[in-house]
């Protein structure tokens with residue numbers, strides 16, 4: 001997903017946009033940046049915006065026009081002065097960097113700045129990194145670099161000391177939620193997904209993923225079935241769950257949502273309505289909060305969290321499914337027992 005202006009960057013990464021704008025105004029745009037931060041924080045799209053801002057022939061306040069020949073070639077990955085390197089496999093190969101250095105030792109085909117962007121720069125070895133930096137610093141070179149990493153502490157100290165680091169923060173969940181709502185996504189889906197991930201790209205993908213939506217619907221249906229005398233939540237889960245929860249990733253998503261749902265019931269009972277994720281389900285949440293004792297909901301959450309933790313240790317999906325079934329059976333048995341006891 002591209003970004004087209006520094007104001008747009010500001011919506012996601014306010015500090016970064018401010019620093020870059022100030023640097024531009026003070027004529028101190030750096031030749032060497034490190035973009036550091038977790039996945040999904042728009043480091044790569046910001047690096048391409050930086051390249052476009054440098055190359056654009058019509059830029060205003062360092063914002064590219066997004067229309068000129070240079071801007072269009074950056075967008076279509078065909079600008080001869082822009083080089084993008086990412087690891088092939090687990091490492092950035094020496095040859096990849098060597099060919100980049102060879103490129104820079106030639107006169108450029110086109111006048112103007114030359115920019116290289118290196119993805120996962122923590123995978124550079126020391127020799128490659130130092131040769132690159134040396135190339136950059138040769139007099140008369142109009143070269144700019146952006147090194148991107150999710151693992152800042154693994155970068156070589158010599159690289160860190162010779163570049164300016166910009167720290168990208170996880171994107172605010174509320175921004176992701178609003179973006180999804182703006183795309184016409186229902187609030188149950190937008191809320192669950194923005195709670196599940198702070199990676200904007202992943203969130204947009206998930207919100208359109210038929211299987212993920214089915215899982216959100218299953219979580220809602222399970223609670224509805226619990227309140228309906230003619231249905232059984234456990235049976236519903238057995239039937240539908242087996243169909244939908246095909247792998248551990250899906251199982252993890254389901255469990256996470258079940259936990260959100262249980263927390264919603266708790267929050268409803270405590271009147272913390274602003275924290276509710278499934279906010280289209282307030283009617284059901286109200287009934288459940290009246291029917292289930294707080295300590296049993298907490299116990300459900302603890303059990304589900306325990307199981308979610310175990311998913312990381314490669315238990316197989318079938319076993320995870322059986323454990324989840326047991327978890328639900330126990331959870332709803334408590335609730336039924338509790339409600340029949342209090343009636």
Ligand SMILES: [Zn+2]
Pocket residue numbers: 055056057058059064065066067068069070071072
């Ligand atoms: Zn332009």
